[in-house]
Amino acid sequence: MHPLLKDHILPLRRYALALTRDADQSDDLVQETLARAIEGAGSWDPRRDLRKWLFGIMHNTHLSGRRRSVLEKSVAQEITSISSDSTPASQFQSVHFNETMASLMRLPEEQREVMLLIAVESFSYKDAAEMLDLPVGTVMSRLARAREALRTEQGTERDSSQRPDLRLVR
Amino acid sequence: MSDPISELDLMAYVDDQLDAERRIAVEDHLSRHPVLAAQIMDDLRRRDELRLALTEAAAARSNHMLELPAERLGRRLAFHSSLHRNRRAIAASILVGAGWFAHAMFGGLGADPASAAHILPVYADEAVAAHRTVLVEVRHDGTAALNLVQAGAAGASIPLPHLPSSFAPAGSHPVPSERGNAVQMLIHGPDEQLLTLFAVETDSFNIQPPQAEAVRDVNVAYWQSGWVAYVLSGAADQKELLSLASRLSR
Incomplete structure (x- = not known):
């Protein structure tokens, strides 16, 4: 694999898995991301972080893919008039994964995404905010909510008596 | 505190x-x-x-389907990055431009621009090695080698030139190259001469007309069209090879 890319594929795969919650769809997302990056290679400023650039492309690719699938789904639903939403269980729930992973996958996408970028991929709050095109405060409050949800799910809520005041921008 | x-x-x-x-x-x-x-x-x-x-x-996911796009993206980014460096170098050189210009004008650099244009590309060596290998195989057992070559999958993504009617393709197969994807095509040229065409993806986009040279006793003509470089090798002399190459590169 090309030396510029070899360290970025695994992180991109992790992000794709967290975004799509489906192994096959994550493969497609990584491939589409690379294809878009090839097209847009000229827009990459070599002085800037390549990983951040690639993650930004994946985020946008996923967003546009989702918009597309929402559209396809609504058309399909109109045609077949199916009232019940029979989405199959995520592969992550059928395969054995630890409880934390399952909890992550149950988070709303906006929280799952910031959790992944910051906690798993160690992006700074500022970089994550730029990638997602959000204010830093929003990113941090989503992250705080994500952590809280994981704690609650696993029954490890904090005893708030010892905690300092929460001063998060909501 | x-x-x-x-x-x-x-x-x-x-x-x-x-x-x-x-x-x-x-x-x-x-x-x-x-x-x-x-x-x-x-x-x-x-x-x-x-x-x-x-x-x-x-x-746990296989990277098989990503090899090619990742390689291609890597090369584009590397190319883009070198372009960027050069641009900055050019910008910096403007600061000393007047001095450099005077120096260059009066031959102070001592570089011959004509010779710079004739630097043999590094993949020519690989092309010649692959050419020799196929010739040896054909000489030992003509039909077997051709069958072998024909059976191989032609390079998945490398565009090969359209062959004029006096050229007959005998087969193509992927060949190892340090630089990425490469394909070798065995061709029966005009007058039944045996030629090989080596095509390899490069790091930089370029349009370069054919030039001929001898590499380790094999005459080659090489040119570049976009991201792909081509090397035509054969027993013909350089002038003839160059004329064959210009028919292929059109």
């Missing part, structure tokens, strides 16, 4: 976003609040579990 530890500090501590000084302040605070420390440890454990589980899941 440092600021009191806030919830934001604790969060940033878990996310590794603090400078060393603030980390120490948070750790000092945690050492005096064991229950809070245990909760923070819990968040850290959860973060590490997520990293591990996602890494395992990601590593």
Whole structure:
């Protein structure tokens, strides 16, 4: 694999898995991301972080893919008039994964995404905010909510008596 | 006296976003609040579990389908990056431009631009090695070698030139190259001469008309069209090879 890319594929795969919650769809997302990056290679400023650039492309690719699938789904639903939403269980729930992973996958996408970028991929709050095109405060409050949800799910809520005041921008 | 530890500090501590000084302040605070420390440890454990589980899941996927696009993207980015460096170098050189210009005008650099244009590309060696291999195979057992070559899958993504009617393709196969994807095509040229055409993806986009040269006693004509470089090798003399090459490169 090309030396510029070899360290970025695994992180991109992790992000794709967290975004799509489906192994096959994550493969497609990584491939589409690379294809878009090839097209847009000229827009990459070599002085800037390549990983951040690639993650930004994946985020946008996923967003546009989702918009597309929402559209396809609504058309399909109109045609077949199916009232019940029979989405199959995520592969992550059928395969054995630890409880934390399952909890992550149950988070709303906006929280799952910031959790992944910051906690798993160690992006700074500022970089994550730029990638997602959000204010830093929003990113941090989503992250705080994500952590809280994981704690609650696993029954490890904090005893708030010892905690300092929460001063998060909501 | 440092600021009191806030919830934001604790969060940033878990996310590794603090400078060393603030980390120490948070750790000092945690050492005096064991229950809070245990909760923070819990968040850290959860973060590490997520990293591990996602890494395992990601590593389990095959990269087979990504090899080609990743290679291509890498080369484009490398090319783009070198272009960027050159642009900056050019910008810097403008500062000393007048002096450099005078120097160059009066031959101070001592470089011959004509010779610079004739630097043999590095893939010519690989092309000649592949050419020799096929010739040996054909000489030993003509039909077997041709069958072998024909059976091989032609390069998946490398565009090969359209052959004029006096050229008959005998087969093509992928060949190893340091530089990425390469394909070798065995061709019966005009007058039944045996030619090989070597095509390889390069790091840089270029349009370069054919030039001829001898590489380790084999005459070659090479040219580049876009991202792909071609080397035509054969027994003909350089002039003839050049004329064959210009028919192929059109």
